[in-house]
Amino acid sequence: MNFLRKNRDEKQEQNSPAVGRRESIAAQQLEALPKSRWERSWPTIACGAGLFSDGYLNGVIGSVSTMLSQLYPTEYTNSSARSNVSSITFAGTVVGQLFFGWFSDHYSRKNALLISTLLLILFSILATASYGAGGSVYGLFSALTAWRFLLGIGIGGEYPAGSVACAESTGELKKGHRNRWFVMFTNVQIDFGFVVAAIVPMIVVLITTENHLGTAWRVCLGLGVIPPLSLLYLRIKLKEPEEFKRETMRDTRTPWWLVIKFYWFRLLVVSLIWFIYDFSSYSFGIYSSSWLLIILGPTFPLWVSFGWNTVINLFYIPGALLGAFVSDWIGPRYCLAFGVLAQGIVGFIMSGLYPILNTPKNVGGFVVIYGIFLSLGELGPGDNIGLVASKTSATAIRGQYYAIAAASGKIGAFIGTYIFPFIIDDAPGGPSGNRAGQDPFFVSSALCIFSAFLAFFFLPHIGQDTITDEDVRFRAYLESHGYDTSTMGTKEYQMNSSSTVDTRLGGNGLEPGYGKEV
Numbered sequence: 001m002n003f004l005r006k007n008r009d010e011k012q013e014q015n016s017p018a019v020g021r022r023e024s025i026a027a028q029q030l031e032a033l034p035k036s037r038w039e040r041s042w043p044t045i046a047c048g049a050g051l052f053s054d055g056y057l058n059g060v061i062g063s064v065s066t067m068l069s070q071l072y073p074t075e076y077t078n079s080s081a082r083s084n085v086s087s088i089t090f091a092g093t094v095v096g097q098l099f100f101g102w103f104s105d106h107y108s109r110k111n112a113l114l115i116s117t118l119l120l121i122l123f124s125i126l127a128t129a130s131y132g133a134g135g136s137v138y139g140l141f142s143a144l145t146a147w148r149f150l151l152g153i154g155i156g157g158e159y160p161a162g163s164v165a166c167a168e169s170t171g172e173l174k175k176g177h178r179n180r181w182f183v184m185f186t187n188v189q190i191d192f193g194f195v196v197a198a199i200v201p202m203i204v205v206l207i208t209t210e211n212h213l214g215t216a217w218r219v220c221l222g223l224g225v226i227p228p229l230s231l232l233y234l235r236i237k238l239k240e241p242e243e244f245k246r247e248t249m250r251d252t253r254t255p256w257w258l259v260i261k262f263y264w265f266r267l268l269v270v271s272l273i274w275f276i277y278d279f280s281s282y283s284f285g286i287y288s289s290s291w292l293l294i295i296l297g298p299t300f301p302l303w304v305s306f307g308w309n310t311v312i313n314l315f316y317i318p319g320a321l322l323g324a325f326v327s328d329w330i331g332p333r334y335c336l337a338f339g340v341l342a343q344g345i346v347g348f349i350m351s352g353l354y355p356i357l358n359t360p361k362n363v364g365g366f367v368v369i370y371g372i373f374l375s376l377g378e379l380g381p382g383d384n385i386g387l388v389a390s391k392t393s394a395t396a397i398r399g400q401y402y403a404i405a406a407a408s409g410k411i412g413a414f415i416g417t418y419i420f421p422f423i424i425d426d427a428p429g430g431p432s433g434n435r436a437g438q439d440p441f442f443v444s445s446a447l448c449i450f451s452a453f454l455a456f457f458f459l460p461h462i463g464q465d466t467i468t469d470e471d472v473r474f475r476a477y478l479e480s481h482g483y484d485t486s487t488m489g490t491k492e493y494q495m496n497s498s499s500t501v502d503t504r505l506g507g508n509g510l511e512p513g514y515g516k517e518v
Contacts, residue, residue: 044173046234047113047166049185050158053120053227054093055193057151059313060220061086063201063306067217070210070302072137081141083418088145089152090414094407096156101403105396106250109165110238112399116157117235120228123151128222154228156410159386160403162186167390168241168398168467175464176328182390183324183383191316191378193227198313202306210302245493247395247471252487255478259397262477267401269458270389273336274409276451277381279416280444281374300360308367315371316378323383332384332391332462337455339380340448346373347445351438373441381451385409388459391466394474396488 065086068076076082096116104112127147132139163186170178201220208216319339327335350357350369357366386406393401420440427435463469475485486494 044166044169044181045185046231046238047109047162047169047185049189050113050117050120050162050228050231050235051186052189052193052196053224054155054158055190055195056197056227057120057124057155057193057221057224058089059194059197060200060224061089061148063197063309064217064220066302066305067201067205067213067220071213071217075137076141079138079141081138081145083421084145085141085148087414087417089148089155090410090417092149092152093156093159093410094152094414096153097159097403097407097410098156099153100157101160101399101401101407104161104164104399105248109161109168109240109244109399110235112157112161113165113235113238116154116161117228117232119154119157120151121225121232123147123154124221124225124228127151128218128225156407159406160399163386163406164390164398164402165238165241165244167387168243168395171241171243171465171467178464179327179332179387179462180324182387183320183327186386187378187383188317188320188324191313191320191382194316195310195313198306198310202303202310205303205306213302240490243395243467243471245490247475247488248490249396249488251491254397255481255483258478258481258483262474263393263397263401265458266392266460267404269454270385270392270405271408273340273381273451273454273459274385274389274405275412276447277340277377277385277412278409279412280447281377281382281413308363311367312371312374315375316382319375319378320383323379326379327384327387328464332387333455333459336380336384336388336459337452339376339378339382339384340455341380341452343373343376343380344445344448344452346376347441347448351441351445354438354441377448388462391462392460392470394471395467396471396474 065082068085069082096119100112100116103115127144130140130144130147132141132143166185167182170182173181200223201216204216204219205213208219323335323339346369350373353365353369356362357369386402389402389405390398423439423443427439429435475488478485
């Protein structure tokens with residue numbers, strides 16, 4: 001039970017008087033910066049809103065894949081392209097997350113955001129223009145797969161650079177509202193992207209008709225250029241977050257062994273929860289339109305399937321919006337745990353009722369129960385896992401910490417989108433049988449219960465000042481092991497401020513036993 005003892009020690013450290021005084025002074029320094037309300041708010045918006053692109057570009061590919069299977073029923077459906085086109089973006093996203101996580105810690109949050117934005121614009125255009133040499137259909141699939149991989153690298157940059165900078169910027173906002181601001185401009189943006197990604201194909205197919213699906217899928221992908229273009233100017237105007245200026249290790253040596261000892265277990269727990277969440281959420285999101293097509297049957301127009309898919313995706317929004325406020329009210333840890341536990345329960349109900357719901361006359365019931373399942377996922381881990389990942393580590397290594405956790409999630413999404421077709425196709429009764437719909441919900445629901453267990457027992461408490469508090473605790477830990485924290489911060493910050501824990505925060509010495517590994 002060594003891990004539980006560490007959690008208990010951590011809580012004792014958080015409640016100690018000297019540590020509390022240091023954290024309070026540090027938080028007050030950040031809140032006292034001479035900035036207007038807009039100056040404090042717009043960096044949060046500019047940093048986080050780019051995740052809309054993640055939701056749209058990953059969500060729309062499910063409908064695009066459905067169109068390609070209609071256009072090329074033999075070539076596409078019976079080839080590896082069906083899985084590659086849908087899931088290869090996740091592989092690129094992992095590469096982008098890990099690279100930009102390192103880049104944002106060692107160089108610049110702002111420049112990492114700018115580069116990822118430019119990559120999104122460029123490869124969205126190229127994916128839209130995918131073409132096989134000599135009109136080759138398989139060449140088209142290969143080109144689309146390649147551009148989607150590179151597009152994923154740009155999406156990956158939005159996580160460690162955008163979300164981390166967004167979290168750091170919320171430290172300058174009013175207490176009691178910080179979590180909801182982060183959620184509104186990160187996960188709500190992803191979910192809004194998924195909703196738009198469901199609406200757009202329905203409208204485009206209605207306009208072009210099913211006789212011009214070759215045009216429709218390109219239009220759907222091409223519209224993904226608009227979100228990053230709309231943010232480009234704001235990101236050019238961004239400055240580095242104040243927390244980053246104060247805590248970065250870009251101009252000094254990073255004590256990696258101390259970092260690993262301090263954070264390894266916490267990072268493992270956060271990464272596992274994110275892996276499980278993305279394994280289910282992205283897989284369900286991508287294949288929901290295909291499921292609906294199976295339930296409705298071939299006699300219904302394609303736009304009807306897309307229309308019901310839109311209704312399903314709309315359920316993301318109420319869960320995400322409610323979760324933003326609940327996260328401030330009861331804290332991210334309990335919001336995540338209760339949300340994912342409720343999602344698991346509804347998933348088991350969905351699995352049991354699937355034989356009744358798997359008919360065209362009951363498609364409305366399928367959509368409502370499935371929508372509640374998705375909504376609870378957003379209220380719990382959807383809203384809070386990124387918040388937990390961005391606020392449970394020190395600023396100096398936050399980009400890389402967040403990148404590893406987020407990359408674990410995308411690996412889960414990548415695996416899920418590959419495994420789900422096999423679960424569906426190899427189920428007793430074939431892809432149109434009841435087990436093809438029951439088994440994915442059963443697997444995901446069991447994993448939800450496991451996630452709730454991890455959150456309840458192993459995640460730390462996250463308060464309104466956790467980012468600042470974590471920086472203070474990390475500095476104290478480093479100093480207790482002989483590391484010179486006066487070298488932390490940008491050179492400009494070092495010139496204007498002394499930066500050890502004692503001199504910055506009121507001269508309080510370390511309490512006995514402080515600085516245990518977490």
